[in-house]
Amino acid sequence: xxxxxxxxxAILGLLESQPMHGYEMFQQFKNGALGQIVHLExxxxxxxxxxxxxxxxxxxxxxxxGLRPPRKIFHLTAQGRxxxxxxxxxxxxxxxxxxxxFLIKLYxxxxxxxxETGHLIDQQIIACRNFLNHxxxxxxxxxxxxxxxxxxxxxxxxxxxxxxxxxxWLQELQHELAEAxx
Numbered sequence: 339x340x341x342x343x344x345x346x347x348a349i350l351g352l353l354e355s356q357p358m359h360g361y362e363m364f365q366q367f368k369n370g371a372l373g374q375i376v377h378l379e380x381x382x383x384x385x386x387x388x389x390x391x392x393x394x395x396x397x398x399x400x401x402x403x404g405l406r407p408p409r410k411i412f413h414l415t416a417q418g419r420x421x422x423x424x425x426x427x428x429x430x431x432x433x434x435x436x437x438x439x440f441l442i443k444l445y446x447x448x449x450x451x452x453x454e455t456g457h458l459i460d461q462q463i464i465a466c467r468n469f470l471n472h473x474x475x476x477x478x479x480x481x482x483x484x485x486x487x488x489x490x491x492x493x494x495x496x497x498x499x500x501x502x503x504x505x506x507w508l509q510e511l512q513h514e515l516a517e518a519x520x
């Protein structure tokens with residue numbers, strides 16, 4: 339078992355900020371910037387919390403609430419903190435992961451290590467360029483004949499254009515960041 343959902347990393351990031359109970363985290367998703375990136379249902383939140391507990395990335399302590407049932411307050415373990423910050427520093431591998439995973443990384447890098455923001459963007463640009471080079475190398479091969487080959491060609495061209503567009507956006511972001519630090 340391992341982290342497989344973007345929201346799981348976002349939960350680790352929220353718990354790096356401060357210990358919280360599940361409903362409090364859910365409100366962070368629902369009403370905060372993370373909700374613009376990741377849609378999360380309450381039932382998913384609790385399933386992810388259980389999974390992260392089993393992975394020993396988070397721990398819970400019961401907090402009494404007078405006459406109400408006690409609630410679980412979650413916090414990061416040392417292992418969870420290590421996993422989170424290791425993940426935070428690495429660019430995403432595929433352009434399709436930029437829309438969610440990269441934006442989550444950018445959100446938390448800005449929060450915890452803002453001095454690393456430029457480096458994350460630079461690394462993401464390099465990763466996108468490498469992916470684009472791979473796609474363009476495949477595109478330079480002779481086009482096969484047949485309907486399926488044509489469709490493969492159409493899909494490949496679409497991926498090339500999407501990756502170029504993401505690169506343009508990342509370079510704009512890089513430029514805006516440089517301007518903001520002048």
